Amino acid sequence: MTRLRRDIILSICCVFLILLSGHPAFGWHDRTHLAVAKAAEYDGWYNAAGPDMAKLKFGAAEGTNHWCNNSSGLDVTPSVVLDQAAKYNKASDGEGHLYGAIIASLRAYMKDREGGKYAEYHMAYCAHYIGDLGMPLHNAPFDEFNEARHSAGDDIVELGVLNNIGLIQNNIYPIVIGGEADLAVEIARIANIGRRLALRLREENREMTQDEAYMQLSHSASLLRAVLGYARKAK
Ligand SMILES: [Zn+2]
Numbered sequence: 001m002t003r004l005r006r007d008i009i010l011s012i013c014c015v016f017l018i019l020l021s022g023h024p025a026f027g028w029h030d031r032t033h034l035a036v037a038k039a040a041e042y043d044g045w046y047n048a049a050g051p052d053m054a055k056l057k058f059g060a061a062e063g064t065n066h067w068c069n070n071s072s073g074l075d076v077t078p079s080v081v082l083d084q085a086a087k088y089n090k091a092s093d094g095e096g097h098l099y100g101a102i103i104a105s106l107r108a109y110m111k112d113r114e115g116g117k118y119a120e121y122h123m124a125y126c127a128h129y130i131g132d133l134g135m136p137l138h139n140a141p142f143d144e145f146n147e148a149r150h151s152a153g154d155d156i157v158e159l160g161v162l163n164n165i166g167l168i169q170n171n172i173y174p175i176v177i178g179g180e181a182d183l184a185v186e187i188a189r190i191a192n193i194g195r196r197l198a199l200r201l202r203e204e205n206r207e208m209t210q211d212e213a214y215m216q217l218s219h220s221a222s223l224l225r226a227v228l229g230y231a232r233k234a235k
Contacts, residue, residue, distance in 0.1 A: 047124035065101035078184035134220035140198035171218035
């Protein structure tokens with residue numbers, strides 16, 4: 001095969017994977033993910049952007065863990081969250097299963113830890129998905145508006161966010177998680193906050209403000225802090 005032919009075939013494959021994965025290459029940028037993890041006092045904060053690197057190699061198998069279209073237009077419920085867990089790493093799910101990915105990555109962490117394995121990378125995935133949960137446009141259909149506004153939203157606080165961890169921490173609130181059922185309730189609650197904000201942005205045809213973004217990051221950091229508190233002590 002000539003190099004030109006191989007390059008053309010590779011390009012076609014890349015376009016196909018991007019189309020299949022939806023929300024191509026979108027998500028809070030790296031420093032924003034790290035800032036959420038730092039605000040939650042996650043000791044492995046430096047790994048929190050890693051799952052976006054995995055999208056580069058695994059395409060939709062990883063990409064569909066980072067968002068959920070919510071194309072039904074209905075509120076997210078705890079049972080929707082729990083049902084999505086079986087779709088973790090499933091490239092063929094065009095709807096996206098961010099909520100189930102949080103549940104499934106935490107299950108993987110617990111399982112590997114109980115088995116005496118190194119489980120921290122599962123927690124890094126979980127921390128990243130909890131960051132994505134706060135991104136309103138990851139909770140809404142990937143329509144023309146979403147595509148046009150996503151990059152600006154991803155970047156809205158990126159430049160100064162690592163110097164503004166306090167702005168995230170100021171609005172962290174207590175969440176108590178005693179088991180997976182509680183976690184599903186909290187994921188659904190934050191998903192619906194993000195979904196409603198996404199609908200409002202579309203209605204008003206505008207980007208997220210910095211204040212709105214910091215508040216969304218505080219929801220994520222609150223949940224991550226609670227998950228860490230639960231997972232680190234759960235046996
Ligand atoms: Zn992501």
